[in-house]
Amino acid sequence: MAGEIVDSVEMLRRLVAFDTTSRNSNLELIKYVQGYLKGHGVESKLVPNEDGSKANLFATVGPNVKDGVVLSGHTDVVPVDGQPWDTDPWTLTLKSDGKYYGRGTCDMKAFYAIALAMLPDFQKAKLKKPIHFALSYDEEVGCIGAHSLAAAMAKEVPRPRAIIIGEPTMMTVVHAHKGAQMYVTKFTGFEAHSSMTHLGVSAIHFAGEFVHHLNTVQDKLDTQFPPTSEFTPPAPTFNVGTILGGTAGNILARECEVLWGYRELPDRPLAALGDEALKWLNDVLLPKMKAKHPSAQIETVVRSSTVGFSPAGNEEAKALAANWSGSNTVGSVVYGTEAGIFRSTLGVPTVVCGPGDIAQAHQPNEFLLASQVTACEGFMQRMLEWAKRD
Ligand SMILES: [Zn+2]
Structure with missing residues (x-):
């Protein structure tokens, strides 16, 4: 499966199919992503938990130099137990209402599914600035994996210019949370x-x-x-x-x-x-x-x-994300993300910006609007243009 070409929706379908409820291991998903990256010539590093049952992953596309961007997401999802789903939560299902249904569609596999699907474009583009992937485990049970992931990246990744946490914000830019x-x-x-x-x-x-x-x-x-x-x-x-x-x-x-x-x-x-x-x-x-x-x-x-996520010091990430998303809205949210951990560990301007609406997160019949896939693809495209320049 070297150099496999997969579109955003197919990549999302594959990632949703892994039942990565936080109580389960996320290794099948991580190994799949690792294999996919490797197929495109991108090596990744795993940062496992204590007993090796879960792992974070990070990988660098393009030159391993400073000034790149980190695309961050969590691999785990909340349980579907007891929720009245109309479709199989682990099977991505597009309905005539223009919504993709499935657990993790909005919170939050779509952001990095879309970025992964664009990997061949990233590779072709001869990037001047690196695009880093950062995938964590156990976000939904208290942002557990992000600490060791951010610490490992702080040691090994030349200082990036911005970190984007792709939690659902309807592609608006979020610069603070409780x-x-x-x-x-x-x-x-x-x-x-x-x-x-x-x-x-x-x-x-x-x-x-x-x-x-x-x-x-x-x-x-x-x-x-x-x-x-x-x-x-x-x-x-x-x-x-x-x-x-x-x-x-x-x-x-x-x-x-x-x-x-x-x-x-x-x-x-x-x-x-x-x-x-x-x-x-x-x-x-x-x-x-x-x-x-x-x-x-x-x-x-x-x-x-x-950790809370304070607006101070995120100006550069805000400007970049606003540019790439085309959104002029800079706001705050009250739900927690890994942004505060990445921000404080790497000391790099950070924002939250990703496809989907937090209102659908953790719900039965969680969905992602098809138009949000398009919006996020546009974001990645403009980010790619930025990464091609000196
Ligand atoms: Zn989330």
């Missing part, structure tokens, strides 16, 4: 019959107090940030994603696990709100629990941490 921090807190109480509440500690009741506390912190935050802020909603925002606990209606729950977190503005310290919440758990809630029974416990671990 950070995100997620925790799992385990409340351990003491079991007793539900009629004997004086003898035990319900982990669920105290977990409920914690959720209420987060709501009061949120109410305060909501009054502090004006709606004129860069972001919608303007304030940092808490969310309790899951609560698991209890065994029966007539037992004080021994255990309750709360998955919680927040989105933080990029110019504020990411961990501060979390540290305050942990201090409240430790100083206020835990003594109340222990007063009921000394064996009560509260334990918290950080589940994931996504």
